[in-house]
Amino acid sequence: MIVLKVFVAWFVLTFSVSSVADELMQFSSALNKTRYQSLIEELRCPKCQNQNLADSASGISVDLREQVHQMIEDRKTDQEVIDYMVARYGEFVLYRPQQSSATILLWYGPFILLGLGFFTFAVVLIANRKKREALL
Amino acid sequence: MLPEIGQFSLILSLFFALSLAFVPLIGYWTGNRLLLETARPLTFIMSFLVLVSFVILGWSFAVDDFSVLYVSQNSNSQLPIWYKLSALWGGHEGSLLLWVLILVGWCSAVALKIKTLPKDIGPIVLSILGMVSLGFLAFLLFTSSPFVRLLPNAPADGGDLNPLLQDIGLIVHPPLLYMGYVGFSVAFAFAVAALITGSLNSSWARWARPWTAASWAFLTLGITLGSWWAYYELGWGGWWFWDPVENASFMPWLAGTALLHSLAVTEKRGVFKSWTVLLAIFTFSLSLLGTFLVRSGVLTSVHSFAADPTRGVFILTLLLILVGGSLLLYAVRAAQVRSSVSFGVTGREAWLLLNNILLTVLTLTVLLGTLYPLIFDALDLGKISVGAPYFNTVFTPIALLLIVFMAVGPLSKWHNTKPSVFLWPCLVSAVLSILISGVITFIYEFNLIAWLSLSVALWVVCLSFGDWFIKVSAGTKGIIPRARQLPRNYYGMLLAHLGIVVTLVGIVLVSLNSSESLLRLSPGDQASVAGYEFRFDALEQVKGPNYVADKGHFTAYKNGLPVAELHPEKRLFTTRQQVMTEAALDAGFTRDLYISLGEKLDGSAWGVRIYVKSFVRWIWLGGLMMMAGGLLAALDKRYKRRVNDHA
Amino acid sequence: MRKFLLFVPLVIFLILGTFFYLQLGKDTQYMPSALIGKNVPSFKMVSLKTDQVLTQDDLPKQPYLINFWGTWCPACHIEHPFLVELAEQGVTLVGVDYKDEKSLAEQWLAQKGNPYTMILMDELGRFGVDLGVTGAPETFVVNASGQIVYRHQGPINADNWSEIKGYLQ
Numbered sequence: 001m002i003v004l005k006v007f008v009a010w011f012v013l014t015f016s017v018s019s020v021a022d023e024l025m026q027f028s029s030a031l032n033k034t035r036y037q038s039l040i041e042e043l044r045c046p047k048c049q050n051q052n053l054a055d056s057a058s059g060i061s062v063d064l065r066e067q068v069h070q071m072i073e074d075r076k077t078d079q080e081v082i083d084y085m086v087a088r089y090g091e092f093v094l095y096r097p098q099q100s101s102a103t104i105l106l107w108y109g110p111f112i113l114l115g116l117g118f119f120t121f122a123v124v125l126i127a128n129r130k131k132r133e134a135l136l
Numbered sequence: 137m138l139p140e141i142g143q144f145s146l147i148l149s150l151f152f153a154l155s156l157a158f159v160p161l162i163g164y165w166t167g168n169r170l171l172l173e174t175a176r177p178l179t180f181i182m183s184f185l186v187l188v189s190f191v192i193l194g195w196s197f198a199v200d201d202f203s204v205l206y207v208s209q210n211s212n213s214q215l216p217i218w219y220k221l222s223a224l225w226g227g228h229e230g231s232l233l234l235w236v237l238i239l240v241g242w243c244s245a246v247a248l249k250i251k252t253l254p255k256d257i258g259p260i261v262l263s264i265l266g267m268v269s270l271g272f273l274a275f276l277l278f279t280s281s282p283f284v285r286l287l288p289n290a291p292a293d294g295g296d297l298n299p300l301l302q303d304i305g306l307i308v309h310p311p312l313l314y315m316g317y318v319g320f321s322v323a324f325a326f327a328v329a330a331l332i333t334g335s336l337n338s339s340w341a342r343w344a345r346p347w348t349a350a351s352w353a354f355l356t357l358g359i360t361l362g363s364w365w366a367y368y369e370l371g372w373g374g375w376w377f378w379d380p381v382e383n384a385s386f387m388p389w390l391a392g393t394a395l396l397h398s399l400a401v402t403e404k405r406g407v408f409k410s411w412t413v414l415l416a417i418f419t420f421s422l423s424l425l426g427t428f429l430v431r432s433g434v435l436t437s438v439h440s441f442a443a444d445p446t447r448g449v450f451i452l453t454l455l456l457i458l459v460g461g462s463l464l465l466y467a468v469r470a471a472q473v474r475s476s477v478s479f480g481v482t483g484r485e486a487w488l489l490l491n492n493i494l495l496t497v498l499t500l501t502v503l504l505g506t507l508y509p510l511i512f513d514a515l516d517l518g519k520i521s522v523g524a525p526y527f528n529t530v531f532t533p534i535a536l537l538l539i540v541f542m543a544v545g546p547l548s549k550w551h552n553t554k555p556s557v558f559l560w561p562c563l564v565s566a567v568l569s570i571l572i573s574g575v576i577t578f579i580y581e582f583n584l585i586a587w588l589s590l591s592v593a594l595w596v597v598c599l600s601f602g603d604w605f606i607k608v609s610a611g612t613k614g615i616i617p618r619a620r621q622l623p624r625n626y627y628g629m630l631l632a633h634l635g636i637v638v639t640l641v642g643i644v645l646v647s648l649n650s651s652e653s654l655l656r657l658s659p660g661d662q663a664s665v666a667g668y669e670f671r672f673d674a675l676e677q678v679k680g681p682n683y684v685a686d687k688g689h690f691t692a693y694k695n696g697l698p699v700a701e702l703h704p705e706k707r708l709f710t711t712r713q714q715v716m717t718e719a720a721l722d723a724g725f726t727r728d729l730y731i732s733l734g735e736k737l738d739g740s741a742w743g744v745r746i747y748v749k750s751f752v753r754w755i756w757l758g759g760l761m762m763m764a765g766g767l768l769a770a771l772d773k774r775y776k777r778r779v780n781d782h783a
Numbered sequence: 784m785r786k787f788l789l790f791v792p793l794v795i796f797l798i799l800g801t802f803f804y805l806q807l808g809k810d811t812q813y814m815p816s817a818l819i820g821k822n823v824p825s826f827k828m829v830s831l832k833t834d835q836v837l838t839q840d841d842l843p844k845q846p847y848l849i850n851f852w853g854t855w856c857p858a859c860h861i862e863h864p865f866l867v868e869l870a871e872q873g874v875t876l877v878g879v880d881y882k883d884e885k886s887l888a889e890q891w892l893a894q895k896g897n898p899y900t901m902i903l904m905d906e907l908g909r910f911g912v913d914l915g916v917t918g919a920p921e922t923f924v925v926n927a928s929g930q931i932v933y934r935h936q937g938p939i940n941a942d943n944w945s946e947i948k949g950y951l952q
Binding site for chain 2: 023024025037041042044049050052054055057090091092093094095096097102103105106107109110111113114117118120121124125128129131132135
C-alpha cells in the first residue's frame with residue numbers, strides 16, 4: 001500500500017505540468033533577506049492600529065515594504081533605512097525606540113528596578129540575620 | 137418588553153450591590169450580627185438579577201431583536217446561532233455585562249463557601265466585592281447600557297458582528313480571560329477585609345490561596361487561548377505581539393503569579409504579611425488598569441473597543457476610588473504589621489522572596505513599556521512606539537534569570553537549608569542540561585541564544601524531576617505510596633513549572649527554527665519550504681452562510697508522500713463588505729504547516745504565504761500544563777476544611 | 784522611614800492617574816507630521832495637465848495647500864466639492880494625483896471641476912512616501928517661505944477648515 005502511495009506521489013510530482021514558484025520578493029543574498037525580514041518586523045505601519053510592516057496588509061505598508069526592499073538591495077545600511085523612515089514618518093514608526101535622554105528611563109528602567117530588587121533582597125536578608133542573632 | 141425587564145433587573149441589582157457594599161460593614165462597626173448576616177442573601181439576589189438581564193440580552197440576540205441598539209450593531213440575521221449568542225460579548229456594552237456577570241459569579245461562589253471563613257470576615261469580604269460590583273454596575277448602567285432601544289424605527293437587520301470575531305475563539309476566549317481577570321477581585325477583597333478588620337495574620341492568606349490559584353488558572357487558559365486564536369485567525373502566524381491590550385492581561389498574570397507564591401510564604405511562615413497584602417491589591421489593580429486601557433481609548437491597539445471619553449472618566453474615577461482607597465487604607469494600616477519570624481539566607485522564604493522580586497520587576501517592566509508612549513504623549517514629547525523588539529531585549533534576560541532560580545527553589549526547606557541539599561542536584565543538572573542542549577544545538581545548528589535557553593529549559597526539567605525523586609525516595613515506605621502522599625499543591629507546582637519550560641522551548645524553537653516564504657503561486661505550481669513540498673492544486677469559489685470565498689486547495693508532501701491537505705480561504709463578508717483571510721493549518725506535535733492566501737496577483741496567480749513553524753504547539757501546551765497545575769493547587773484538600781476544624 | 788515607604792504605592796498610583804486623566808479624550812489616532820517646519824522635499828514629477836516635468840521650483844510662492852487625492856479613494860469624492868469651493872474663494876491648491884491613472888484622473892476633473900492650480904502625477908506614491916503620507920485624502924499647509932506648517936489626514940470639510948485656515952498665513 002505504502003509503495004503504491006509513494007509511486008503515485010512520485011508520479012504526480014514528476015510528471016504533472018507544474019512550474020516551481022517564485023518568491024514574491026527577490027534578494028541578492030540570504031543576508032539581505034534576513035535583514036529585510038527583521039527590519040519590516042521592527043517598523044510600525046504608520047496607518048494601522050498597532051501592526052508592524054510585515055503583518056499589515058494596508059496599501060502604505062505594501063509601498064514601504066517595497067521601499068525597504070529596494071534600499072537593502074541598493075546596499076543601504078539598516079541605520080540608513082531607519083533614518084529614511086524616521087525622516088518621513090517620525091519616531092513613531094520604530095518599535096524599538098532610539099536611545100535618547102527621553103528614553104533612558106525606558107531602556108534602563110527595568111535594570112535599575114532589578115538592581116533595586118537585589119538591594120531589597122540583601123537588606124531583608126541582613127535584617128533577618130540581625131534579628132536571629134538578637135534572638136540567640 | 138423583555139429588554140426593559142433586563143434594564144430594570146440591572147437597576148435593581150445596583151441597589152442590592154449598594155446595600156451589600158455598606159450594610160454588612162455597618163453591621164461590623166456597630167457589632168450588629170443581623171446586619172452582618174445580610175451579606176449572603178444580598179449577594180445571591182444581586183447575582184441572580186444580573187443573571188436575569190444577561191439571559192435577556194442573550195435572548196434578544198437569539199431572536200434577532202434589532203430594536204435593541206446593541207444587538208443591531210453586533211449581530212445579523214444571517215449569523216449562525218452560536219455566533220449570535222457569543223456576539224453578546226462582541227462589543228463594549230455586552231462584554232462589560234459579561235464582566236459584571238462573572239464578577240457576581242465569583243461573589244456568589246465566595247458566599248457559598250462563606251462557612252469556611254470566620255463569622256465576621258466573610259461578610260466583609262462580600263461587602264468589598266459588593267463595592268466593586270457597585271462600581272461596575274454603575275459604569276454599565278450610566279455609560280454603557282446594552283438595552284438601549286431603537287424604537288419605533290427598529291432596523292430590519294443588524295450591522296453584523298465583526299468577521300474577525302466570528303470564530304470559536306471569541307466564544308471561549310473572553311469569558312475565560314474575564315474569569316481570571318475578575319477572579320483576582322476575591323484575593324483583593326480578602327486583603328482589604330484583612331486591612332479593615334486588622335486581622336493581618338497568616339490565616340487570610342490560607343483563605344485567599346485557592347481563590348487566587350483558581351483565578352490564575354483561568355487567566356492562564358484565557359491568555360493561552362487568546363494567543364492560539366490570534367495565531368490562526370490573523371493570518372500571519374504570530375502568537376504574541378506585545379500589544380498594549382495583551383500586556384494588559386499579561387501584567388495581572390505576572391503579578392498574580394507572584395501573589396500565588398507570596399501567599400504560600402505568608403500562610404506557612406507568617407512572613408512578608410504586609411507585602412502580600414500589597415501584592416493582592418496590586419494584582420487586582422492591574423486587572424482594573426487593563427479594563428481602563430481597553431475601554432477608555434487612551435492607547436492605540438488592535439483590540440480596543442470604540443473609545444468614549446465619558447467612559448474613560450468614569451472608569452478612571454472608579455479606579456481612583458477602588459485602587460486609591462485600598463492603597464490609602466494599606467498605607468495607614470500596614471504599619472501595624474510586624475513579623476516576628478526570621479529565616480536564613482538559604483531558607484525557602486528567601487527563594488520565594490527572590491521569586492517575588494523578579495516577578496515584580498518583570499511586571500513593572502511590562503507596565504513601563506506599555507505606558508511609556510502614553511506618558512511621552514501626555515508630556516508633549518511626541519509620539520513613540522514601544523513594541524516587540526523592546527520587550528524581547530529587556531524582558532527576556534530577566535525572565536530567564538527567574539526561570540533558572542525557579543528550578544532551585546523547590547529543593548529548599550523552610551527556615552534554612554543545608555547547602556549540600558542544593559549541591560549535587562544542581563551540579564548534575566547543570567552538567568546534563570548544558571551537554572544535552574549543546575548536542576541538540578550542534579546537530580540542528582542553532583545559535584548561542586538557543587543553546588542558553590534550551591540549557592535553562594533542561595535545567596528546570598532535571599531539577600524538577602530530581603526534586604520529586606529525592607522526595608519520594610526518602611523514607612522507607614516505597615516510592616509509590618510516598619508519591620501518592622505528596623500534596624496536590626506540590627504536583628500543581630511541578631506541573632506549572634514544567635509548563636513554563638514547555639512554553640519556553642516552544643518560543644525558542646518557533647522563533648529560531650521556523651521557515652517563512654511569501655510566494656507567487658498559480659494553481660498547478662509547487663513550492664518547497666523547509667523540506668516540505670507544497671502543491672497548489674486548485675482554487676474554487678465557495679459560499680458560506682454570510683460570506684463568499686476563494687478557497688485554495690493545497691497538498692503538502694514530505695519525501696514524496698502526501699502529509700496534509702490545506703484549504704486556506706479569502707472570505708468576503710457580504711454585510712460589512714469586509715475581506716478576511718482564513719489561514720489553513722496542519723497542526724503537529726513538532727511542527728505546524730500554515731498557509732494563508734494573500735493578494736490576488738495578475739492572471740491566476742496569488743500571493744501565498746507558507747510557514748513551517750517548529751514546535752509552535754508547545755507554547756500553548758505549556759499554557760495548558762500551567763493551567764492544570766493551578767487548578768490542582770486550587771483543589772488541594774487542605775483548603776476544604778472549615779474554620780472550626782482548626783480552632 | 785517605614786511609614787513613609789508605605790505611601791509610595793499610593794503616590795505612584797496618583798501620578799499615573801494624572802497622566803491617564805491628561806490623555807483622556809485626546810485623539811490617539813492623530814499623527815503630527817515629521818516634516819513640520821521643513822521645506823517641501825525636492826521632486827521631479829509630470830504635470831497632469833501639461834505633461835511637462837515639474838520640480839519644487841515650480842511650486843507657488845504664496846501660502847498654499849498640497850492635497851493628495853485619487854479617483855480610487857471614496858473619501859476624496861466627499862472632499863472634492865469643498866475643495867472646489869475653496870478654490871473659488873481664492874485658496875491656492877496643489878493637487879497630487881496619488882497612485883492613480885491619468886485617464887481616470889482627467890475624467891474625474893472633467894466631471895467634478897478642477898480646483899487645483901497645478902496637479903502632479905505621483906503614480907507610484909514615491910512623493911507621497913517622501914512627505915510621509917499614509918493614504919488619501921491628506922493635506923499639507925505650506926507657508927510663503929515654502930515650509931510645511933500643518934498636516935491634515937482625512938477629508939477637509941467646513942468643520943475642520945477653520946483650524947486649517949489658521950495655518951494658511
